Amino acid sequence: MSEMDELMAVFSMTGGDRAILADAGTAHLVASGHSILSSRTVEGLEVLAKETRSGITAGIRVTAGTRIEKPVHLCFGVVHRKGTQRILMHVTMEDGASARFIAHCLFPKAEKVKHIMDASVTIGEGSEMRYSEVHYHGMSGGVEVLPRLAVFVGRNGKYYTDFTLTTGRVGKLSIDYDVTAGENAFVELVARVFGHGKDEIKVKEKVTLAGENARGMIKARIAVEDDATAEVTGITEGNAAGSRGHVDCMEIVKDRAVAKASPQVQVNHPLAKVTHEAAIGSVDRKQMETLMAHGLSPVEAVDVIVKGILR
Amino acid sequence: MPLLEIKDLLFRAGPGGSAALLDGLSMVIEEGEVHALLGTNGTGKSTLAYLIMGCEGYGHAGGKVLFQGEDVAGFPIHERARRGISLAWQEPVRFEGITVRDYLTLKNGKIDPSELLELVGLQPGSYLGRMVDRKLSGGERKRIELASILALGPLLAVLDEPDSGIDMLSTQDIINVITRFKQKGSAVLLITHREEIARIADRASQLCKGRIVCTGSPEKVAEFYKSRKCLTCTAEECIHV
DSSP states (O other): OOHHHHHHHTGGGGTOOTHHHHOTTSOEEEEETTEEEEEEOOTTEEEEEEEOSSEEEEEEEEOTTOBOOSOEEEEEEOOSSEEEEEEEEEEEEOTTOEEEEEEEEEOTTOSEEEEEEEEEEEEOTTOEEEEEEEEEOOSSOOEEEEEEEEEEEOTTOEEEEEEEEOSSOOOEEEEEEEEEEOTTOEEEEEEEEEEOTTOEEEEEEEEEEOSTTOEEEEEEEEEEOTTOEEEEEEEEEEOSTTOEEEEEEEEEEOTTOEEEEEEEEEEOSTTOEEEEEEEEESOOHHHHHHHHTTTOOHHHHHHHHHHHHTO | OOSEEEEEEEEEESGGGOEEEEEEEEEEEOTTOEEEEEOOTTSSHHHHHHHHHTOTTOOOSEEEEEETTEEOTTOOHHHHHHHTEEEEOSSOOOOTTOBHHHHHTSSOTTSOHHHHHHHTTOOHHHHTTSBSSTTSOHHHHHHHHHHHHHHHOOSEEEEESTTTTSOGGGHHHHHHHHHHHHHTTOEEEEEOSOHHHHTTSSEEEEEETTEEEEEEOHHHHHHHHHHSOTTTOOTTTOTTO
C-alpha cells in the first residue's frame, strides 16, 4: 500500500473524503513525513511547498479580494510507526481575502512519532480566515504533537480556529497559540480534546487585544479519563479602548485523571474588559439525573455529556 | 392496583435531618390519571417529585413508594425510568453540543421530533438543529423538556411546574401537552400554581405541612386551597394537619 493510500485509509477519521482530492475546484496539500504527495491550487491561492530533511515548508497566500468558496484541505501525517515531521508554514491572507482551511493530521500507527508545527499567519485588513485542525493519533498513544502558532489579525479582520482531537489516543499534546488582534478585529480560538490512558494534554492560548474594539474568545473543552492529565492556560490581554475578551474553559474529569485550568486575564486600558469562566470536575449531577430520567444508564449519560461538550 | 402508591412518606431535611419536610404523606395515582398537586411555595411539591424519581439526596427516611406494586426505594433513577417513571424538572438543565433533534430522540430514534415540537408550540425548522444550551430561553427549554418526556411515553410523567416560565398566551400549549400525555395513556403528576392548568386534571391534591390535606376534583381542591390562610398559617393554626 502506498503512503497516499495509507493516509487516505484514515482520512475519514478526521472528516475527510478522498474524493475531495480529485475535485479540480478544491485546493489541497498532502504531505506524509517529509514527502509532498499531492497538491492543487485554485485561482487566488498561491502555495509554495518544499520538502525538507524532516518535513515540509509551505508558504500560502490568498491574494487580495479573493474569496475561496471551498475549504482548502491540508493533510499532514506520518504513516510509519516511528518518525518526525516538522511543518513550517506561513499563511498570508491579503486584504479583503476569505478562506477556510481544514488541516487533517493523521498518525494512525504511531508508536514513537513527533509532529512539530511552527506556523505564522498574517491576516490583512477586512480579511477572514477559518482554520480547523482535526487530529487522529491512533490507539497507542505514541505521538508527541507540538503545534505552535503566531497570528496577527489586521483591522476589521476575523480569525477563527478550532482544534479537535476526540477520537483515539492523544499521546502528548502541547498547543501554543498566540494571537494579536488589531482594531475591530475578531478572534475565536476553540480546542476540544479527549484524553485517555496516560495522555498528557497542554493547551496554552493567548489573545492580545491590541486594537480598539478588538474582540477575542478563547474556549476550551477538555475531557480526561483513566490516568490522563490536562492543563489549560487561556490568556487574554485587553490593551485598547473598547476591546472585549472572554476565556471559557470546561474540563470533565473521570477516573484518576487530573485537570488544571488557568484562565489569565489582564486589562491595560480602562475602557477594555476581559472576563473568564472555568469549570472543572466530574460530570454535572443534574445533567446526569436528567438523562437518567430519560432512561439512560449512568455510563450512557456520561457518554452523551462528554460527546456534547467535545462537539 | 394503583399505578403509584405513596404510603406514610417521611423525608427529613436541614442539619441532621432536623426538619420533616414530608411527614407521613400518602397519596395514590391511578393508571392514566392526570393528578394535580397544589400547595404554597416550600411545602415540598418538588421534593416529592425528586423522591418519586429517586434523585440523589432524596432518599426517604420512612414510608414507601410503590410503583405498580413494586417498592422502588432501592432503584436508581434510570431503573425507575425504565419501569416507566419520568420527570420534567421545574428548571431543566442545559446541555452543550446536543441538538434538540438528538435530545428528543435520545431513547427512541423512531419518533418524529417535528411533531413533538409542534405540539409544544415550537417551529421544528427553527429548533431541531439548535443546541439545548444556554442560548435557549427558559420557556423554550421548558417546552423542549416536555416534548422529550412525551417522546418517552412514560407510564407516569411527573411534571414539575410545566407552566412556569411560559408566557400566558401559550397556556393552551401546555394544556395540549398534558392532554397528549393522557391520550397516550400516561398518568401525570402535575405540579402547578395555575388554577386553569390544574382544572384539566382528573383529580387534585393539596400538600401542606408535609401531608396531603385534601384530595378530590380540581375545582373542589382549588376552592379548598384558596379558602385557607396557607401563606400565613403555622402548623398549630392549620386545622387540616
